[in-house]
Amino acid sequence: NAGVTQTPKFQVLKTGQSMTLQCAQDMNHEYMSWYRQDPGMGLRLIHYSVGAGITDQGEVPNGYNVSRSTTEDFPLRLLSAAPSQTSVYFCASMWGRGNTEAFFGQGTRLTVV
Amino acid sequence: GENVEQHPSTLSVQEGDSAVIKCTYSDSASNYFPWYKQELGKGPQLIIDIRSNVGEKKDQRIAVTLNKTAKHFSLHITETQPEDSAVYFCAASNTGANNLFFGTGTRLTVIP
Numbered sequence: 001n002a003g004v005t006q007t008p009k010f011q012v013l014k015t016g017q018s019m020t021l022q023c024a025q026d027m028n029h030e031y032m033s034w035y036r037q038d039p040g041m042g043l044r045l046i047h048y049s050v051g052a053g054i055t056d057q058g059e060v061p062n063g064y065n066v067s068r069s070t071t072e073d074f075p076l077r078l079l080s081a082a083p084s085q086t087s088v089y090f091c092a093s094m095w096g097r098g099n100t101e102a103f104f105g106q107g108t109r110l111t112v113v
Numbered sequence: 114g115e116n117v118e119q120h121p122s123t124l125s126v127q128e129g130d131s132a133v134i135k136c137t138y139s140d141s142a143s144n145y146f147p148w149y150k151q152e153l154g155k156g157p158q159l160i161i162d163i164r165s166n167v168g169e170k171k172d173q174r175i176a177v178t179l180n181k182t183a184k185h186f187s188l189h190i191t192e193t194q195p196e197d198s199a200v201y202f203c204a205a206s207n208t209g210a211n212n213l214f215f216g217t218g219t220r221l222t223v224i225p
Contacts, residue, residue: 004156033212037204040122042202042217052136058212090156102213104156104202 001026005074006091006093013081013112021108023059029103032074035062036087037107043090049074075093081112115140117205119216126193127224134204134219137185143205146179146186147213151200160201161188193223 007022018028032085033048045058049068062084065077074093078085088109116139138146147218149157161200163170163177163186171175174193179186190197203216 035215040217042117042119043213043215048212057152057220092156101159101162102149102157104158106154110169 003027004091004093004103006089008042008108009106010109011080011111013110015081015083015112017081018077018079019081020087021091021110023072023074023076023105024072025074025091025093025103026072027093027103028071029093029095030071031096032068033058033075033092033102034064034066034074035090035092036038037090038087046076046089056106060105081110083112088113090093096108115205115214117203117216118218119203121219122129122217123220123222124224125222125224128193128195130193132190132193132197132221132223134188134203134221135185136137136187136205136216137183138204138205138214139184140207141184143209143214144208145206146177147204148188149202149204149215150175151202153199157202166203193221195225197221197225198223211223 034046035043044060047066048064049055055066076097088107091105094100119136147162150160151157174191176189201219204213206213
């Protein structure tokens with residue numbers, strides 16, 4: 001099992017460009033989520049999904065879109081990148097809701113110039 | 114929503130000493146409290162968790178305590194080793210929700 005796989009690992013964007021961060025898991029987990037990690041602010045939830053076809057907003061959703069067409073994949077889209085979106089992005093998956101272990105990907109370091 | 118505060122933000126200890134990291138939470142409905150370790154360039158990884166029906170849990174050199182009345186929980190690492198150096202995050206959630214709320218992290222450095 002590969003666990004949670006994120007691509008790319010590094011990305012530099014110009015302001016206004018769009019891109020998609022990919023996330024895939026092979027553990028058949030229902031729940032997937034995206035976090036951003038900024039210095040001194042810990043991990044903040046962007047969007048999450050409790051199953052295929054269902055998504056919802058987290059703490060900091062503005063500027064990001066998600067979709068969940070399959071159980072395995074949960075891409076994060078930046079429609080018009082801004083410097084404030086410079087961050088490290090982590091995808092995570094869980095077997096179910098509430099109190100179960102979250103498995104994280106290796107992260108994507110995004111810089112918007 | 115839930116607010117998790119974590120202290121200290123940085124902690125340096127001599128190898129073999131103990132390290133303690135403390136967190137507080139605001140939502141009395143939270144009933145699950147995991148701790149994650151993040152090594153450089155990697156994603157966070159679960160090291161121990163505790164549920165609200167338990168006051169203390171231990172796994173070798175790592176222990177977690179929970180005080181529901183005071184809404185705080187702590188991570189204790191004994192006999193620290195250089196490989197314990199990492200960033201540690203506490204988190205809180207409840208069974209009815211889907212989301213983990215994280216603290217701001219503690220960078221632990223173990224000095225050989």
